[in-house]
Amino acid sequence: MVFTWLNVGILVFLVAGLLFGAGPLLGSLLFAPRMSGGDARMPYECGMTPHGSSWKQFGVNYYVYALLFLAFDVDVLYLFPVAAWYRDSQGWLPFVKIFLFLFILAVGVVYFWRKGVFSWPRRIMQ
Amino acid sequence: MSLWLAGLALLLVKIGLVLFVVLTGAAYLVLAERKLLARFQLRLGPNRAGPLGIWQPLADALKLLMKEDTVPAGADRPLFLAAPAMSAATAMLIFAVVPFGDSLTIAGRPVPLVVADVSVGLLFVLALSSIGVYGVVLGGWASNSSFSLLGAIRGGAQMISYELPLALSLAPVVMLAGSFSLVDIVSAQAGCPFIVKQPAAFLIFCVSALAESKRLPFDLPEAENELMAGYHTEYSGMRFGLYFVGEYVNMIALGCLVAVFFLGGWRGPLLPPFVWLMLKAALVPLVLIWVRATLPRLRFDQLMHSSWKVLTPLALANILVTGGLMAALG
Amino acid sequence: MQTSALVLFVIHALIIGVGGIMAVASRSLVRALVGLIMTLFGVSGMYLLLNAPFIALMQLLIYVGAVVILIFFAIMLTKAPAGGEEERPNQVRTYLLALMAGVLPTFVIGWVVLTDQPASINAPLETGLKALGQGLMEPYFLAFELISVVLLVAMSAAVILAFKRRQSR
Numbered sequence: 001m002v003f004t005w006l007n008v009g010i011l012v013f014l015v016a017g018l019l020f021g022a023g024p025l026l027g028s029l030l031f032a033p034r035m036s037g038g039d040a041r042m043p044y045e046c047g048m049t050p051h052g053s054s055w056k057q058f059g060v061n062y063y064v065y066a067l068l069f070l071a072f073d074v075d076v077l078y079l080f081p082v083a084a085w086y087r088d089s090q091g092w093l094p095f096v097k098i099f100l101f102l103f104i105l106a107v108g109v110v111y112f113w114r115k116g117v118f119s120w121p122r123r124i125m126q
Numbered sequence: 127m128s129l130w131l132a133g134l135a136l137l138l139v140k141i142g143l144v145l146f147v148v149l150t151g152a153a154y155l156v157l158a159e160r161k162l163l164a165r166f167q168l169r170l171g172p173n174r175a176g177p178l179g180i181w182q183p184l185a186d187a188l189k190l191l192m193k194e195d196t197v198p199a200g201a202d203r204p205l206f207l208a209a210p211a212m213s214a215a216t217a218m219l220i221f222a223v224v225p226f227g228d229s230l231t232i233a234g235r236p237v238p239l240v241v242a243d244v245s246v247g248l249l250f251v252l253a254l255s256s257i258g259v260y261g262v263v264l265g266g267w268a269s270n271s272s273f274s275l276l277g278a279i280r281g282g283a284q285m286i287s288y289e290l291p292l293a294l295s296l297a298p299v300v301m302l303a304g305s306f307s308l309v310d311i312v313s314a315q316a317g318c319p320f321i322v323k324q325p326a327a328f329l330i331f332c333v334s335a336l337a338e339s340k341r342l343p344f345d346l347p348e349a350e351n352e353l354m355a356g357y358h359t360e361y362s363g364m365r366f367g368l369y370f371v372g373e374y375v376n377m378i379a380l381g382c383l384v385a386v387f388f389l390g391g392w393r394g395p396l397l398p399p400f401v402w403l404m405l406k407a408a409l410v411p412l413v414l415i416w417v418r419a420t421l422p423r424l425r426f427d428q429l430m431h432s433s434w435k436v437l438t439p440l441a442l443a444n445i446l447v448t449g450g451l452m453a454a455l456g
Numbered sequence: 457m458q459t460s461a462l463v464l465f466v467i468h469a470l471i472i473g474v475g476g477i478m479a480v481a482s483r484s485l486v487r488a489l490v491g492l493i494m495t496l497f498g499v500s501g502m503y504l505l506l507n508a509p510f511i512a513l514m515q516l517l518i519y520v521g522a523v524v525i526l527i528f529f530a531i532m533l534t535k536a537p538a539g540g541e542e543e544r545p546n547q548v549r550t551y552l553l554a555l556m557a558g559v560l561p562t563f564v565i566g567w568v569v570l571t572d573q574p575a576s577i578n579a580p581l582e583t584g585l586k587a588l589g590q591g592l593m594e595p596y597f598l599a600f601e602l603i604s605v606v607l608l609v610a611m612s613a614a615v616i617l618a619f620k621r622r623q624s625r
Binding site: 008010011058060062063064066067068069070071072073074075077078080081082083084085086088089094097100101102104105107108111112115116117 | 460464467504510517518522523525526529530533585587588589603604608619
């Protein structure tokens with residue numbers, strides 16, 4: 001195992017963040033008034049009483065975007081080390097290799113575009 | 127052991143200083159935004175608390191402290207209580223890797239003016255911006271309000287969509303600097319800042335960063351006219367304050383990142399490095415405020431399109447052009 | 457420095473453990489998701505201890521930043537009903553099997569580590585990003601190109617599935 005200040009730094013920063021979050025809340029615990037009764041705790045719904053829980057079903061569109069993002073994200077992360085090395089490379093061969101990699105990605109983007117993935121449907125069907 | 131204690135003390139001092147500067151900056155950014163927006167709309171803005179309203183941030187904080195901290199009925203209580211802190215903490219963690227200047231020499235030892243010079247600092251920043259989604263998503267979900275949930279889902283989709291051009295636009299910067307460390311990226315810009323070599327990447331980064339900050343014209347997750355503040359509809363008092371602070375700290379962080387990646391970081395003539403960084407970092411928040419006063423909100427489909435159909439292909443093309451030019455020029 | 461590394465290890469292990477228990481034991485799916493996020497954070501801290509910051513941040517970017525958001529949207533898509541069959545208490549046999557599934561890999565990995573120790577086991581070396589990039593571009597060039605093909609196939613398949621459903625209604 002290796003000890004790095006980064007690791008401690010992140011932990012300390014997290015603790016600082018938590019303290020920073022907790023401090024004002026402690027203050028509000030001391031100073032803020034506390035009411036009870038009435039409809040103070042009713043979720044906001046433009047003045048009406050909300051109908052059931054708000055945890056409902058959502059369209060598949062968001063899921064598709066998240067999936068595309070996941071795949072592209074992995075791609076980007078493989079691209080990054082190559083980008084860091086690119087300056088030390090010689091000649092056109094690395095460029096051709098990166099071109100191939102990005103070309104396949106671009107084919108994906110064009111395909112999804114033509115398929116209509118990026119056009120938000122007027123009415124999301126379930 | 128004494129070395130260890132000295133290291134820890136140094137770390138704590140650095141973190142304390144950074145947090146102090148950033149939080150003060152965020153407090154006065156709120157005031158600056160209110161003043162500027164007022165001017166854009168021919169009003170005066172806050173001017174009662176102290177001369178020119180300089181005590182206004184303090185008054186705001188006190189007011190928020192005195193407000194009741196409600197948890198809506200049927201909410202997921204622990205998540206609802208924790209989410210705002212998540213949002214503020216991720217925004218502040220970005221400053222752990224931002225270099226504030228070259229190294230100082232204290233007691234014969236060089237002390238770098240950065241909390242942690244990480245070899246993968248750029249990835250650290252990207253990771254934080256993707257973790258920032260959770261403050262929005264979990265807070266909105268835990269509220270048990272339809273508006274909040276809509277805001278949360280929209281926020282999640284928007285932030286991941288713009289994460290992609292954000293990362294892709296930084297690939298040419300890495301190619302030019304040959305490193306992920308923010309310190310190295312700044313020193314690679316000793317000759318000329320990257321905005322000259324990478325204007326396209328600069329624009330893509332700025333637009334994506336604007337979308338990541340969830341401000342107008344990309345404020346769909348909290349659109350006040352249709353979603354009543356979206357993911358933080360149900361938040362009140364200091365917890366709302368934490369979301370608010372998170373947003374403004376995030377604006378300053380974006381300013382610092384734009385300065386580090388494209389404007390040469392702390393480099394500049396005459397003035398001390400820290401002042402240069404702050405001057406450059408102030409540019410982005412000011413533009414963000416200006417944009418807020420100028421542009422109307424996008425529609426949700428337009429928002430998703432501009433990421434997937436415009437920015438992402440542009441960023442891919444930009445990587446290829448950069449690679450080609452670098453290979454051609456040697 | 458070894459002791460501080462050990463302290464960090466224990467902290468991360470605790471985060472992983474608590475997160476794992478939360479992910480398995482929570483009734484609410486989103487709370488289980490938060491447990492999963494905690495576990496992933498702890499694992500990424502472990503990678504930092506192993507001197508692999510790139511892998512640690514990849515873990516955060518891909519798993520916490522993308523996979524968990526995907527799971528969140530999946531939860532929103534499916535609307536898991538409260539009181540479904542997952543909520544019934546499990547049999548003792550299920551718990552035993554789960555425990556075995558958890559403990560067995562520990563023995564396998566422990567055995568491998570004890571019998572075949574890599575040279576860097578006590579002081580892991582950091583592989584530079586440039587070396588990684590060079591590896592991807594020169595000896596493992598084919599794998600690098602195949603990554604993008606594999607991901608393209610995965611994305612297209614997901615899109616085709618999602619859109620078939622949309623058209624069939």
